[in-house]
Amino acid sequence: MMQRTGRYLGLMPIGVLLIVFLGLPIIAILRFSLQDAKGGFTLTNFRTAMTGVYLDGILLSINLSLLSALISVVVGLLFAFGVARSRIKLLKNLVSTAAGVFANTGGVPLAFMFIASLGTYGMLTVWLRQVGIDVYGGDWTLYSFSGLLIVYLYFQVPLMILVSLPMIEGIKVEWREASQTLGSSSGYFLRRVIVPVLAPQVLATYLLLFTNSFAAYATAAALTSGSIALVPVQIASLIASNVQVDGANIAMALGVCMVAIVAIAMSIYISLERKVAKWRS
Amino acid sequence: MKSIFKRALAVVFALALVATIPVATSQAATKSAAKATSAADVGGLAELIKMAKKEGELNTIALPDYWANYGNVIKRFSEKYGIKVNSYDPEASSAEELVAVRTLKGQDRMPDVLDVGLQFAVQGAQEGLLAPYKVSTWNDIPNAAKDPKGLWYSDYGGYIAIGYDANVVKTPPKSFADLLNPIYKNQVALNGNPTSSNSAFLSVLATSVAAGKGVRGANNIQFGLEYWKQLKANGNFVPVAATPATVEAGQTPILLDWDYLHAKYKGQSGRVDWKVVVPSDAVLGGFYAQAIVKNSPHPAAARLWQEFLYSDEGQNLWLEGGARPIRLDAMVKSNKHNKTAFANLPAVPKSAKPIFPSLQQQLLARATLTPAWPNL
Numbered sequence: 001m002m003q004r005t006g007r008y009l010g011l012m013p014i015g016v017l018l019i020v021f022l023g024l025p026i027i028a029i030l031r032f033s034l035q036d037a038k039g040g041f042t043l044t045n046f047r048t049a050m051t052g053v054y055l056d057g058i059l060l061s062i063n064l065s066l067l068s069a070l071i072s073v074v075v076g077l078l079f080a081f082g083v084a085r086s087r088i089k090l091l092k093n094l095v096s097t098a099a100g101v102f103a104n105t106g107g108v109p110l111a112f113m114f115i116a117s118l119g120t121y122g123m124l125t126v127w128l129r130q131v132g133i134d135v136y137g138g139d140w141t142l143y144s145f146s147g148l149l150i151v152y153l154y155f156q157v158p159l160m161i162l163v164s165l166p167m168i169e170g171i172k173v174e175w176r177e178a179s180q181t182l183g184s185s186s187g188y189f190l191r192r193v194i195v196p197v198l199a200p201q202v203l204a205t206y207l208l209l210f211t212n213s214f215a216a217y218a219t220a221a222a223l224t225s226g227s228i229a230l231v232p233v234q235i236a237s238l239i240a241s242n243v244q245v246d247g248a249n250i251a252m253a254l255g256v257c258m259v260a261i262v263a264i265a266m267s268i269y270i271s272l273e274r275k276v277a278k279w280r281s
Numbered sequence: 282m283k284s285i286f287k288r289a290l291a292v293v294f295a296l297a298l299v300a301t302i303p304v305a306t307s308q309a310a311t312k313s314a315a316k317a318t319s320a321a322d323v324g325g326l327a328e329l330i331k332m333a334k335k336e337g338e339l340n341t342i343a344l345p346d347y348w349a350n351y352g353n354v355i356k357r358f359s360e361k362y363g364i365k366v367n368s369y370d371p372e373a374s375s376a377e378e379l380v381a382v383r384t385l386k387g388q389d390r391m392p393d394v395l396d397v398g399l400q401f402a403v404q405g406a407q408e409g410l411l412a413p414y415k416v417s418t419w420n421d422i423p424n425a426a427k428d429p430k431g432l433w434y435s436d437y438g439g440y441i442a443i444g445y446d447a448n449v450v451k452t453p454p455k456s457f458a459d460l461l462n463p464i465y466k467n468q469v470a471l472n473g474n475p476t477s478s479n480s481a482f483l484s485v486l487a488t489s490v491a492a493g494k495g496v497r498g499a500n501n502i503q504f505g506l507e508y509w510k511q512l513k514a515n516g517n518f519v520p521v522a523a524t525p526a527t528v529e530a531g532q533t534p535i536l537l538d539w540d541y542l543h544a545k546y547k548g549q550s551g552r553v554d555w556k557v558v559v560p561s562d563a564v565l566g567g568f569y570a571q572a573i574v575k576n577s578p579h580p581a582a583a584r585l586w587q588e589f590l591y592s593d594e595g596q597n598l599w600l601e602g603g604a605r606p607i608r609l610d611a612m613v614k615s616n617k618h619n620k621t622a623f624a625n626l627p628a629v630p631k632s633a634k635p636i637f638p639s640l641q642q643q644l645l646a647r648a649t650l651t652p653a654w655p656n657l
Contacts (some may be wrong), residue, residue: 053652112530115521120467121531136467136516143520225481226474227513227520229655237477240374248376 026259033252045253054250057229058257061214064145064230068152069209073202075153076160083161084168096165102158111222114151118142143224151223152213159212163205167198204272207265214262231258314581318431319415320588323581326417329588330362332581338365339582342381342392343373347545349437350602357598358589364582375401375479382410382574393583395572398479400640402433402570412575414584416591421611426568436590437604438568440559440635441480441487442540442627447554449534456562457491457508460535466516470523470533472542476651483567483638484537485509486646490636491563498563499638502646510657528553539567540627541603557627564633568607593617600626 036042048054083095105113117124118135119142125135141147171194179189217232226233235254238247313323314333320326333339339358346352355366369390373381375397382405385391397405405411406428413431426435443454450468454460460469475481489505490498498504512518523533525548536546540557547555571590573583589595596606600622612618629635638646 053655056655111521112526115527115532116530119521119530119532120519139516141467141516141519221474222522223520225471225520225522226476226654227518227657233474234476234655237474240377240477 487565
């Protein structure tokens with residue numbers, strides 16, 4: 001009895017934190033999203049959020065996030081396999097430390113780093129031009145969808161490496177030995193053991209990466225000035241608008257849509273995590 | 282457990298009571314200031330100064346130091362009257378100023394005075410957030426630039442201008458049409474997102490005036506959107522939100538902004554040779570507006586702040602920041618203006634007729650631009 005109350009008491013701080021910083025804001029957003037500028041009940045905000053340029057924004061945000069997560073999973077997993085299988089301990093430490101730093105680089109500084117390196121007069125751009133490669137020779141710019149994708153990969157791939165290193169190291173040597181003893185080939189082991197064990201984890205990480213990029217805001221805002229429709233940027237411009245006087249409620253409706261999308265992704269993530277836990281125990 | 286809780290509650294109540302006592306007395310003293318619609322209502326400027334000094338503080342919001350010389354305006358006001366200016370959230374937007382007034386109602390941190398875009402002044406007045414007040418120099422402010430009751434009044438303004446780094450841009454642009462020239466590939470930027478930033482929005486509207494060859498461009502921003510579509514197709518438009526840092530890095534060597542905000546793009550390094558030109562094909566002007574917040578914590582200081590801003594001294598401080606104060610014409614007539622600062626203002630093309638977009642024009646343009654901008 002005593003022990004149980006103690007356990008709940010220990011959850012108090014995080015509980016309070018969740019209520020104050022997650023629960024209450026969500027309730028507030030939901031409430032305002034159903035109000036017009038004068039405070040009366042309306043569904044127009046959602047109608048606006050689901051049409052025209054705002055629908056474009058939601059779709060493009062999902063698109064960018066799906067794509068950047070997919071590329072990051074593939075590239076990051078290859079990286080992580082290479083590092084995990086190498087015998088050099090220093091390399092492993094170096095890569096995971098670096099990945100930790102890069103995965104947490106974001107916001108306006110990240111945008112500026114890319115402007116300074118891959119912008120029209122960026123260092124890298126100028127060097128490449130000197131060896132005869134003009135990245136701005138054609139239609140491409142850093143400020144386009146594909147440019148933004150590259151910038152997102154900068155923090156997404158390291159996050160994938162960071163998450164998948166322990167995942168790969170979780171494949172126990174004993175499993176391999178056991179299956180070899182029972183006469184399986186490497187291919188069989190890969191097919192019947194590694195893939196089934198890793199698949200739910202990789203899928204879960206994919207969803208994590210999706211959410212990570214879906215909510216990214218400052219970098220995109222600094223790079224594109226709203227010239228590419230992305231939900232977080234649209235929400236910000238509606239709220240802080242010097243131009244539109246009645247946009248805050250539409251912003252809230254867009255926020256609710258984002259919460260819903262992330263909630264779906266996260267609930268799949270959690271159910272996958274449960275499956276994974278079975279293998280870890 | 283319970284008794285401890287009760288005792289704690291009692292202490293909190295006692296403290297709260299003590300805290301309200303000085304507030305209650307000071308409110309009694311400044312009650313007349315909160316209702317005053319002119320300095321005469323409190324017995325003249327000297328009396329207003331006395332009351333403001335007693336309050337000792339003034340809350341401002343959204344006043345960056347670099348913006349129209351506000352750093353010095355605040356410093357000078359503070360020194361002159363011994364009033365501490367709490368400059369909250371200097372980078373806030375007009376919309377955020379109104380939000381602050383609504384949400385901080387009754388709190389010590391509530392803004393006393395506002396400096397907002399025209400439509401937000403009108404909105405604040407409609408919502409009943411503002412207190413009417415007419416400064417001593419009220420008659421110098423043109424009728425079109427103020428609320429007849431004194432709920433808001435234009436303060437300073439300028440024209441949308443092209444700025445460029447002469448070290449990078451060898452052929453100086455003279456007009457918005459010039460910017461379409463392929464020699465400016467990857468060089469032209471705005472200072473923000475026109476669906477939210479007021480200056481970026483009016484920059485687009487200015488190009489619309491140029492592309493539409495006059496007022497019809499202000500009536501229909503579609504001309505401007507076509508212009509930016511072309512600028513983007515040419516590869517001239519760099520959609521980075523320009524800052525002094527992006528200018529310094531050479532990424533946004535040409536950008537559009539209010540003429541009085543261009544000074545900051547010079548930066549600190551000395552490597553940027555920033556030039557400002559009011560384009561020959563569109564002179565689009567705009568004024569911000571001042572207002573006093575209703576039932577704010579320092580009503581006398583708020584009114585004294587307005588008296589200071591609209592005095593010759595306050596107006597000249599704005600002029601020194603490159604902004605055109607609303608009383609400029611009157612001051613030029615009476616020869617009270619700062620001559621050097623006046624001479625430093627970017628020249629407006631002689632033949633040009635400045636266009637000041639009305640609220641209706643702006644609302645219409647905004648409604649057209651918001652859905653179209655992300656799909657340029």
